[in-house]
Amino acid sequence: MYSPADMLEIPFADWVDDFVRGFLVPTFRPVFRAMQEPVDFLMQNLDAFLNAVPWLIFAAVLGLIAWRTAGRGMAIFTVLALAFIDMIGLWSETMTTLSMIITAVVFCIVLGVPLGIAAARSDKFLSILRPILDIMQTIPSFVYLVPIVMLFGVGTVPGVIATIIFALPPIIRLTNLGIRNVRGDLIEAAKAFGSTPRQILWEVQLPLALRTIMAGLNQTLMLALSMVVIAALIGAGGLGLTVNTGLGRLAVGTATAGGVGIVLLAIILDRITQGLGEAKKRTDESKSVKGTVSRLLKPIFGGSRSTEPAE
Amino acid sequence: MAMATKLSIKALYKIFGERGDEAMRLIESGKTKDEILAETGATVGVNDVSVDIEEGEIFVVMGLSGSGKSTLIRMLNGLIAPTSGTITIDGDDIAHCSDEKIREIRRQKISMVFQHFALFPHKTILENAAFGLKIKGVGVAERNERARKSLAQVGLEQYADSYPEQLSGGMQQRVGLARGLAAEPQVLLMDEPFGALDPLIRRDMQEELLELQRSLGKTIVFITHDLNEALILGDKIAIMKGGRFVQVGTAEEIVGSPADAYVEAFTKDIDRSRVFPAQRVAKPAEALQKADLVAPSALSAMERLGRDAIYVVENGKPVGVLRYRDAQGALQNAGGDCLSALVTSFPKADRKKPIFELYPLARKGLPIAIVDDADQLIGVVEPETIFAELAGDDETVEEEAALKTAAE
Numbered sequence A: 001m002y003s004p005a006d007m008l009e010i011p012f013a014d015w016v017d018d019f020v021r022g023f024l025v026p027t028f029r030p031v032f033r034a035m036q037e038p039v040d041f042l043m044q045n046l047d048a049f050l051n052a053v054p055w056l057i058f059a060a061v062l063g064l065i066a067w068r069t070a071g072r073g074m075a076i077f078t079v080l081a082l083a084f085i086d087m088i089g090l091w092s093e094t095m096t097t098l099s100m101i102i103t104a105v106v107f108c109i110v111l112g113v114p115l116g117i118a119a120a121r122s123d124k125f126l127s128i129l130r131p132i133l134d135i136m137q138t139i140p141s142f143v144y145l146v147p148i149v150m151l152f153g154v155g156t157v158p159g160v161i162a163t164i165i166f167a168l169p170p171i172i173r174l175t176n177l178g179i180r181n182v183r184g185d186l187i188e189a190a191k192a193f194g195s196t197p198r199q200i201l202w203e204v205q206l207p208l209a210l211r212t213i214m215a216g217l218n219q220t221l222m223l224a225l226s227m228v229v230i231a232a233l234i235g236a237g238g239l240g241l242t243v244n245t246g247l248g249r250l251a252v253g254t255a256t257a258g259g260v261g262i263v264l265l266a267i268i269l270d271r272i273t274q275g276l277g278e279a280k281k282r283t284d285e286s287k288s289v290k291g292t293v294s295r296l297l298k299p300i301f302g303g304s305r306s307t308e309p310a311e
Numbered sequence B: 001m002a003m004a005t006k007l008s009i010k011a012l013y014k015i016f017g018e019r020g021d022e023a024m025r026l027i028e029s030g031k032t033k034d035e036i037l038a039e040t041g042a043t044v045g046v047n048d049v050s051v052d053i054e055e056g057e058i059f060v061v062m063g064l065s066g067s068g069k070s071t072l073i074r075m076l077n078g079l080i081a082p083t084s085g086t087i088t089i090d091g092d093d094i095a096h097c098s099d100e101k102i103r104e105i106r107r108q109k110i111s112m113v114f115q116h117f118a119l120f121p122h123k124t125i126l127e128n129a130a131f132g133l134k135i136k137g138v139g140v141a142e143r144n145e146r147a148r149k150s151l152a153q154v155g156l157e158q159y160a161d162s163y164p165e166q167l168s169g170g171m172q173q174r175v176g177l178a179r180g181l182a183a184e185p186q187v188l189l190m191d192e193p194f195g196a197l198d199p200l201i202r203r204d205m206q207e208e209l210l211e212l213q214r215s216l217g218k219t220i221v222f223i224t225h226d227l228n229e230a231l232i233l234g235d236k237i238a239i240m241k242g243g244r245f246v247q248v249g250t251a252e253e254i255v256g257s258p259a260d261a262y263v264e265a266f267t268k269d270i271d272r273s274r275v276f277p278a279q280r281v282a283k284p285a286e287a288l289q290k291a292d293l294v295a296p297s298a299l300s301a302m303e304r305l306g307r308d309a310i311y312v313v314e315n316g317k318p319v320g321v322l323r324y325r326d327a328q329g330a331l332q333n334a335g336g337d338c339l340s341a342l343v344t345s346f347p348k349a350d351r352k353k354p355i356f357e358l359y360p361l362a363r364k365g366l367p368i369a370i371v372d373d374a375d376q377l378i379g380v381v382e383p384e385t386i387f388a389e390l391a392g393d394d395e396t397v398e399e400e401a402a403l404k405t406a407a408e
C-alpha cells in the first residue's frame, strides 16, 4: 500500500517544539510572565477573600443578589444550593472555582467589551477579528491546553488563562452586534446635537446595547464554567479538581459530588446574569431565545419573579 | 429690519449611489431624476439648490414625498455630506470643515427636530429634552430646569419622568420639539415637526413657533407637506420637486403667481384669505387732511369716489373716519364743522395682517384703515371686500388687486 509518508516524513511535532521551546518561550517568557501577573493577583485575592467569608454572610449576600435580579424563588434556591454544597463538604472547592470563574469573566469583560466596541466601529477590524473568533470557537477546548502549558506552565493561573481565551468570543461578538444594531436614526440624533464619538458611545450605543452585551456575558460565563473541569487537567484547583480526581480513582461518589457542585453554581450564576439583563429591558420580555428558556425554567427553579429593575 | 444672511447654500447637489460622477454628468446634460436612476442606478437627492436664508426668517420647504426635503435639511447640519456645493453658516463652510468644527457648530448654533422623532428609548422624557444641553456640558441642575421649561412650552411637563414608548406619536413628536428648543439654538432645522399632531395642537405649536421667532429672532428651516402651514409660517417658501427648487418666494408670490403647473397644483385648494395680506385688497385711502377738513369738500370727495365714509389723517396718521351722513348732519347742524362728527374708534389693521383676520373689524360696517409699521395710512379695505373674500370669491381678490395696481 502506498502512503505519502513513504515519500516524505515531516517532523511537524519537532518543528513546533523547536519553535516554541527554542524561540517563543525563551524570547517572550517575560511577556507571558507579565501577562500572568494581573490574573494571578486577582485570582489569589478573590480566592482568599471568598474562602474567608463565613458561609452565612456569603449565602445572605448571594441570596439577596439573586432575589433582586432573578426573584424570590431563585433566592431561596440559591441559599438551599449553597447549604447543600457546604453539607457535602465542597465549600472551599466551590469558592476556589467561583473565584476562577469571576477572575476569568472579569478579564473577558475587560478585554472583550473594548474589542467588541472596536469591532463595531471598524468594518476592517471586524473582518480581521471574525476569523480569529471563529477559530477560537472551533478549536476543541483540550487543544488550548497544549500551548498554554508550554507558555504559562501548569497551575491555577494557566487554567484561568485557558478559561479566559476559551470564554472570550461571545462577549466580543455580542458587544459588536449590540452596538451595530443600535438604530441609525438615534446615532444621527446624537450627532445632530454635536456629540463626540465618545459621547455617542456612552450616551446612546452602550446603554442600548447593554441587553445584548449582558446576553454575551451570560454566554461567556457559561463557557467559563464548562472549562472548569478541563482547566483542572493542567493543575487548576477547585471543583474541577474534585471531579478529575474522582474520575482518576474511579470514585463515582466524589466525581458526582463535584459535578453537582458545578451544576448548582452554573444555575445560580446563569439565572443571576440573565436576571441582570432582563432587569434592564423593562417591557418586552419575550423576544430572545434566552427569555423563552428562562420562562420554561421558571416553574422549576422559582415561583414569582419581581420585575422591578435592580437599581 | 436689517437682515444678515445666516445660512447660505450654493449649487448644492446630493447623489446617492455608486456612480455619482456619471450621474452628475447626466444632470448637466439635462436628464431628469427618473432617467438618471434608470441609467445609472444613482438617486438624485438634491439637485442644484442655491438659496440664502436670512437671520430671523422662517424658511419653509415644501414638496411631495421623495422630493429631497429631508436630504436637504440633513445636509444643513452636516449629517449628510453633499456631493458638491457649499453650505455656510455665518461664513463657516459646513460641508468642508473639521469634525471638531462641525460639532462646535451643532452644539452652539444648530439643532434639529427629526421627521421620525428619533427619541432615545432608554432615557426619560426629561433626559431626552435635556440631551443637547448635556452634550454641551451644561450641569445637571441647570439642564433639567431648562429642559423642563421647554417641555412646558410643548405642554408635556407632567410627563417628564415617563419613557418615550409610554407616549403617543404626537406627544413623542412634541418631545422631539422640546429637545430641539431646549438647546436654544440660533438655527432650528425642523423636518415635518408637526406631522403627527392633531389640528388643535398643531395650531398651538405654529403660534408657539411664530412667537419664538418673533421674540428670539430664531432662524428656522421648516419642512412641511401642508401648504396652509407653509403659508402661515413661511417668510419665504421653496417648492421642491425631484431635488430642485422650482420656486422660491413669499406666500403671496407662490399663491399669486405659481411658477409652473406643479406649484399651481399645490396652491389650488388654498384659502387665499390666509395668504394675502390686507394691503393686497386695500384701495387707495384718498384721505382728507385734518387741517383742511370742511363738510362740503368732504361730501363732494365721497360723492366723487362713490364711498360712504372717508378717512381723515394728520401727519399721515389716521385720526378718524367721517361717514357721509355724519358729514351731512354736520353741514346742517354744526355749520360745517365735522371734527366733532369724526368716528375716532375706527377699525385699523397692519398692512401685513392676513385678510381673514380682518373679519371681526369688518363687522363694524366701516372701511378698515390699513397702516404700515409707522402707523401711516396706506389704504382702506371696504367691509364688502372682506365678506366676499371669506365667502371664497376668488374673483374679488383678483379684481381688487387689479384695481389696486391700476390705481397706482
Ligand SMILES: Nc1ncnc2c1ncn2[C@@H]1O[C@H](COP(=O)(O)OP(=O)(O)OP(=O)(O)O)[C@@H](O)[C@H]1O
Residues within 6 Å of the ligand: B016, B017, B043, B044, B045, B063, B064, B065, B066, B067, B068, B069, B070, B071, B072, B115
Ligand atoms: N440614504 C439614502 N440612500 C439612497 N437614497 C436615498 C437616501 N436617502 C434618501 N434617498 C433618496 O433621495 C430622495 C429624497 O429623499 P428624502 O428623504 O429627502 O425625501 P423627502 O422629500 O424628505 O420625502 P418625505 O416627504 O417622504 O419625507 C428619494 O428619492 C430617496 O429615495
Ligand SMILES: [Mg+2]
Residues within 6 Å of the ligand: B069, B070, B071, B115, B191
Ligand atoms: Mg422627509
